[in-house]
Amino acid sequence: MSRPILDVRGASGGYGDFQALFSVDFEIAPGEVVALIGANGAGKSTLLNTVAGLLPVREGTISFDGEDISNVPPHKLVRKGLALVPEGRRLFAGMSVEDNLLVACDHASMPAAPEARWTVERLFVLFPVLAEKRRTPADRLSGGQQQLVAIGRALMTQPRLLLCDELSLGLAPKVIREIYDRLPEIRSTGTAIVLVEQDIALAAASADRIYCLLEGRITLAGKASEISREQIAAAYFGVNK
Amino acid sequence: MNWVDAFIQGLLLGGLYAQYAIGMALMFGVMRIVNIAHGDLVILLGLIGIAIAVLTGAGSGLVALLLMPLGAVIGWLLQRGILNRVVGPDPLPSLIATFGLSIALQNLMLQIWSADPRSLSAGPIATMSIPVGPIYVGVLPAIIFASALVLTAGLHGLLRHTSFGRALRATAADRDAAALSGVDTKGAYAVATAIAVAILGLAAVFQATRTTIAPADGGSQLLFAFESVIIGGMGSIWGAFFGAMVLGVAQVVGSRMDPGWGILLGHIVFLVVLATRPQGLAASARGAA
Numbered sequence: 001m002s003r004p005i006l007d008v009r010g011a012s013g014g015y016g017d018f019q020a021l022f023s024v025d026f027e028i029a030p031g032e033v034v035a036l037i038g039a040n041g042a043g044k045s046t047l048l049n050t051v052a053g054l055l056p057v058r059e060g061t062i063s064f065d066g067e068d069i070s071n072v073p074p075h076k077l078v079r080k081g082l083a084l085v086p087e088g089r090r091l092f093a094g095m096s097v098e099d100n101l102l103v104a105c106d107h108a109s110m111p112a113a114p115e116a117r118w119t120v121e122r123l124f125v126l127f128p129v130l131a132e133k134r135r136t137p138a139d140r141l142s143g144g145q146q147q148l149v150a151i152g153r154a155l156m157t158q159p160r161l162l163l164c165d166e167l168s169l170g171l172a173p174k175v176i177r178e179i180y181d182r183l184p185e186i187r188s189t190g191t192a193i194v195l196v197e198q199d200i201a202l203a204a205a206s207a208d209r210i211y212c213l214l215e216g217r218i219t220l221a222g223k224a225s226e227i228s229r230e231q232i233a234a235a236y237f238g239v240n241k
Numbered sequence: 242m243n244w245v246d247a248f249i250q251g252l253l254l255g256g257l258y259a260q261y262a263i264g265m266a267l268m269f270g271v272m273r274i275v276n277i278a279h280g281d282l283v284i285l286l287g288l289i290g291i292a293i294a295v296l297t298g299a300g301s302g303l304v305a306l307l308l309m310p311l312g313a314v315i316g317w318l319l320q321r322g323i324l325n326r327v328v329g330p331d332p333l334p335s336l337i338a339t340f341g342l343s344i345a346l347q348n349l350m351l352q353i354w355s356a357d358p359r360s361l362s363a364g365p366i367a368t369m370s371i372p373v374g375p376i377y378v379g380v381l382p383a384i385i386f387a388s389a390l391v392l393t394a395g396l397h398g399l400l401r402h403t404s405f406g407r408a409l410r411a412t413a414a415d416r417d418a419a420a421l422s423g424v425d426t427k428g429a430y431a432v433a434t435a436i437a438v439a440i441l442g443l444a445a446v447f448q449a450t451r452t453t454i455a456p457a458d459g460g461s462q463l464l465f466a467f468e469s470v471i472i473g474g475m476g477s478i479w480g481a482f483f484g485a486m487v488l489g490v491a492q493v494v495g496s497r498m499d500p501g502w503g504i505l506l507g508h509i510v511f512l513v514v515l516a517t518r519p520q521g522l523a524a525s526a527r528g529a530a
Contacts, residue, residue: 054417078423090418092411103411106404107423157423 003066005030005161005192006051006082010060013050020046022216023060028209030160033183033193035203035224038213039236044196045087047213048163052084053077064161079109083159087166087196089150091138097149098134104156111158116189118155126182127152144175151179155186162186163194168202180206200232214238246376247497248490253379255489256386257451260444261466262473262481263393264437270476271413271433272328277339280463281346282438286312286445287454288350291359301363301446308442316438320431328430343459350456358453367450385447392440393482399436400478409433413476468511474521483523487514 004027014020020043028034038044049055051062053074062070064082074084092100101120111117124131127148133141138149147167154162168176176199183206187193197203204210204224212220212235220227220235233239261283268274276282289311290304299307323342327334369380400406412419412426420426448454448462465488473484488507495506514522 052421054420073425074417074420075423075425078421084421086418086421090415090421092414092418094414095407095410099407099410102404103407103419103424104422106408153422 002029004028004063005065006194007063008047008051008060009063011047011050011057011062012059013046013055013057015046015055019058020216021050024213024216024218026211026218028161028192028194030192031187031190032209033187033195033207035195035197035207035210036213037197037200037203037210037232037236041215042213043216044213045165046216048084048165048194048196049086052082052163054084075107078104078107078157081109081111081158081160082163083154083157083161084163085150085154085165085167087169089143089146091146091149091153093139094137096135097130097138097141100138100149100153101156104153108157111160116158118158118189120156123152123155126185144171144179147171147175147179151182151186159191161192161194163196165196166198167195168197168199176202200236204232212236243497244494247494249373249376249378250382251490251493252486253382253386253489254493255469255486256382256389257444257447257485258465258469258488259389259393259482259485260385260440260447261462262469262485263389263396263478264440265466266470266473266476266478266481267396267433268437269470270478271409272324272335272430273332274324274328274335274339275332275467276437277336277463278343278346278459279339279437279441279466280461281343281350281459282312282315283441283445283448283462284454284456284459285346285350286315286438286442287361287449288354288359288456290442290446291361291449291454292354294361301361301450304361305443305446308445309439310442312442312445313435313439316435317431319438320434321427324434325427325430343463347456347459354456356455356457358455359449360453361446361449363450381447381451385451388443388447389482389485392443393478396436396440397478405429405432465507468507472511472514472522474523477521477523480521480523484521487522 006028008024008026010023012019012021012023024047036044046055050057053072057070061068064080069077129145130148133145138146167179183193195203195207207224210222210224210227211218214235220231265276265279268276286308290308293299293307294304323338324335327338363381366380370377371380400410408424409429411422412424412429416426469485469488470481472487473480487510491510492503492507496503
């Protein structure tokens with residue numbers, strides 16, 4: 001495997017006085033798709049938020065493209081090419097779809113290769129429904145459309161690593177499928193993707209590798225094609241056979 | 242005709258309050274900070290302006306040109322040094338910090354300048370007026386009003402039509418999401434406060450030329466700014482301008498009814514708006530602008 005784009009070594013973290021992560025090891029190669037699964041409260045979102053710089057790293061190191069990024073503020077990580085689609089979408093209410101996207105465009109550092117570059121027009125090709133809604137306030141869109149804007153906003157920052165926190169949350173199965181169908185196209189630009197997902201079958205089908213978190217610790221890591229349902233169940237619920 | 246005159250004079254007075262209020266609305270809209278030291282900053286800048294005029298003999302126009310960048314620097318330092326440490330979802334820490342700052346500033350100004358009221362001479366312009374039909378409009382109040390209009394339109398345009406304004410609106414809507422989109426939110430906050438206090442630099446010159454100022458006067462300036470913002474609808478820039486007009490008219494009309502009623506009628510209008518329409522009179526224009 002080539003040098004990982006993201007390398008998390010022995011990371012501990014949490015929020016407030018609560019420790020949610022215990023010595024987590026996690027890595028992802030350029031262009032790879034990795035699913036991060038686990039029950040509610042296992043620490044999946046905490047791990048993503050810690051990587052993205054929203055939460056402090058208490059122990060261990062996080063490297064992005066070989067550079068230590070522990071406790072670098074999020075807006076600087078964005079310029080290095082690390083983007084997070086936050087849980088619950090978190091669009092800028094009262095601002096149009098286009099303005100939501102332009103905020104990210106304004107602060108992105110552009111990749112050298114034009115074919116790897118995301119623009120508003122290219123996003124409207126990827127998600128045509130957004131083109132018709134470009135002047136609509138983001139908070140007036142349906143949940144699925146809002147999720148597309150959230151993904152699009154992250155893409156506008158020209159990410160080399162895209163962290164997706166529960167893209168399927170609260171969406172209809174048909175809408176979820178439409179979103180996941182678009183991931184290969186995003187990946188084709190060389191962007192690595194981390195998917196936090198509740199739906200294990202969907203995660204296994206979309207990802208090259210799977211990590212499972214249980215109570216803040218990694219309990220399983222391996223190729224999606226080689227892991228059995230029994231292994232996942234054991235890692236997910238913590239039952240030992 | 243007396244009442245038409247009172248209405249016009251009220252609008253002109255509102256022009257001064259608008260200059261206090263739009264900066265306060267900006268800070269509240271973007272950061273949810275109610276800056277209790279807002280009025281004291283007006284007085285501080287005014288006293289510095291008077292000192293500059295006394296020491297160098299500079300005219301009030303030049304003093305205004307110096308005070309605006311000075312205000313920007315003070316605002317930027319205030320945000321970077323103090324407010325960025327206390328800004329957050331809980332409004333109480335920033336309220337306490339600015340309250341403490343207000344007390345500290347008042348006492349600092351008393352130490353330096355004593356409690357004497359001072360004023361800045363505007364030269365012959367202070368007493369000039371233009372007859373408009375049967376009404377006389379003072380040149381200085383007209384300049385104050387025009388400045389308020391230009392500043393309000395400029396600030397609104399900055400928020401609506403520039404990438405910085407877009408970043409500021411995004412930060413106001415969701416700070417973490419803005420950071421995840423690459424916005425340096427603390428830097429954006431510092432610029433917002435710098436703009437708010439720079440406007441106070443101009444307002445301070447107008448306040449010091451149209452009346453006298455003394456270190457303890459900040460409280461009433463804060464109150465007029467706050468009332469304007471509440472009447473207009475918190476966080477809205479044009480709303481704050483509109484609220485300042487309502488407050489100015491209420492005060493002048495009140496003082497024409499009875500010289501003691503001016504400030505009181507302003508407070509009454511504020512309370513009536515707060516009781517019957519707490520979202521403000523211009524609340525349909527949502528968001529930071």
